[in-house]
Amino acid sequence: MFARLTDATIYQFEQESSQSDDELSTFAEGVSEPVEEPQPRLELEQALEPEQALEPELALEPEPPLKKPRFKEMPSREHIDMLAQARVEETTKQQTDWGVRLFRGWLTENQYSDKFEELESSILNERLCFFYPSLQTKKGTDYSKSALVGIRAAISRHLTSPPYNRNVNLMKDNAFMTSNHVITGMIKTLKRAGKDVTVHKKPVAEGDIQRLYSSGVFNTDSPATLQNKVFWDLMLNFGRRGQEGLNSLTKSSFGKFKDDRDHTYYKMTYNEANKTHHGVDSHENRQEVRMYEKSGDENCPVASF
DNA sequence: GGGACGTAACCGATGAAACG
DNA sequence: CGTTTCATCGGTTACGTCCC
Numbered sequence: 233m234f235a236r237l238t239d240a241t242i243y244q245f246e247q248e249s250s251q252s253d254d255e256l257s258t259f260a261e262g263v264s265e266p267v268e269e270p271q272p273r274l275e276l277e278q279a280l281e282p283e284q285a286l287e288p289e290l291a292l293e294p295e296p297p298l299k300k301p302r303f304k305e306m307p308s309r310e311h312i313d314m315l316a317q318a319r320v321e322e323t324t325k326q327q328t329d330w331g332v333r334l335f336r337g338w339l340t341e342n343q344y345s346d347k348f349e350e351l352e353s354s355i356l357n358e359r360l361c362f363f364y365p366s367l368q369t370k371k372g373t374d375y376s377k378s379a380l381v382g383i384r385a386a387i388s389r390h391l392t393s394p395p396y397n398r399n400v401n402l403m404k405d406n407a408f409m410t411s412n413h414v415i416t417g418m419i420k421t422l423k424r425a426g427k428d429v430t431v432h433k434k435p436v437a438e439g440d441i442q443r444l445y446s447s448g449v450f451n452t453d454s455p456a457t458l459q460n461k462v463f464w465d466l467m468l469n470f471g472r473r474g475q476e477g478l479n480s481l482t483k484s485s486f487g488k489f490k491d492d493r494d495h496t497y498y499k500m501t502y503n504e505a506n507k508t509h510h511g512v513d514s515h516e517n518r519q520e521v522r523m524y525e526k527s528g529d530e531n532c533p534v535a536s537f
Numbered sequence: 538g539g540g541a542c543g544t545a546a547c548c549g550a551t552g553a554a555a556c557g
Numbered sequence: 558c559g560t561t562t563c564a565t566c567g568g569t570t571a572c573g574t575c576c577c
Contacts, residue, residue, distance in 0.1 A: 327552085330558075369559065379559060385551065403550075 328393075331386025338363050349396045353407035360387075360402070360411035364418060380415055445531060452536050465523065465533035486537070496525040496534055 336346045339359070348356060367375050367383070375383070388402035402408050444450055450461035486498045525534035 375559080381550085382552090382560085389552095 327382060328386045328389045331383040332390045334367070334383060335363060335387055338366055349391060349398070353400055353405065356400075357408045357411045360384075360408065361414050364411065364414050380418060384412075384415060450531075458536060461531075461536050462533075465537065488534075498523045498534060498537060 335348065339346045339348060342362075344359065348359065351359070364380065364384075367380070369375060369379075384402050388400070390396070391398040391400055391402070400407070403412065444464070449457050450464065451457040452461060488496065488498055490496055523533055523537070526532040
């Protein structure tokens with residue numbers, strides 16, 4: 233059993249490594265080609281077809297049919313616009329509008345033009361220096377750190393998005409260093425005044441969990457309470473990102489599997505819209521998340537699922 | 538040895554979305 | 558609307574591997 237497994241692994245490894253070797257050599261050839269006779273891109277495209285059609289023997293030479301391109305096809309203008317649009321979520325757009333509204337309101341209240349989008353960075357920076365400390369909530373209290381940072385980011389998003397597409401970053405550009413100093417100072421002042429206390433949520437107490445089960449809201453014999461329990465189990469086992477994307481989950485979002493010791497478990501079968509595997513944080517690639525059966529336990533999550 | 542390249546680790550900034 | 562929470566992003570640095 234063990235020997236077979238090892239053989240299989242070695243075989244797989246050999247397959248993989250030979251594959252990547254192939255890719256490497258093709259790539260190396262591809263790189264050395266254009267260096268000899270650099271050609272404008274457009275001519276290259278046109279030259280390609282006739283060459284292949286007229287002289288197929290050429291293909292036998294070490295430089296095979298103009299290799300597979302290193303990159304994807306040139307995207308259309310619409311495509312890149314669409315991608316740029318998909319950058320932010322609807323709720324973020326709302327936040328953007330909120331921040332812009334605040335800044336616009338302040339500008340008009342102080343007899344400035346509210347068309348700040350075209351302002352030069354130095355002027356904009358100057359305005360922001362005075363804007364930030366003028367900020368207060370509708371109730372007249374100071375904004376929290378999160379709010380201040382959010383407002384700044386909102387204005388920055390607004391400027392860098394269509395139709396303005398400005399090439400600025402309110403958080404990082406040197407031009408905005410002084411206004412950012414003002415914000416940092418405000419945040420520090422808040423901190424010193426003890427106003428930046430963030431309250432963390434407490435975990436659900438063990439006793440409360442008991443009560444959930446004993447109260448009947450997790451009973452598996454009626455649809456509504458069964459759903460309660462299954463959802464609780466899902467949140468407990470898979471809920472690593474708050475409520476993000478929950479409404480897009482379906483039956484096929486989960487798959488039933490067995491591990492090498494014959495224990496049944498469910499795991500998520502998708503990773504599309506959630507960005508889980510795009511980043512390379514260690515804890516993300518560490519292991520897939522599994523919801524294991526608890527055989528003998530009347531509250532087994534796999535059974536109720 | 539050292540340069541090129543790809544990836545991992547790190548960590549503050551950013552954004553999504555919930556709550557009150 | 559204002560705030561909070563937390564996962565992801567994104568920029569930077571460190572590290573490993575290959576090749577000269």
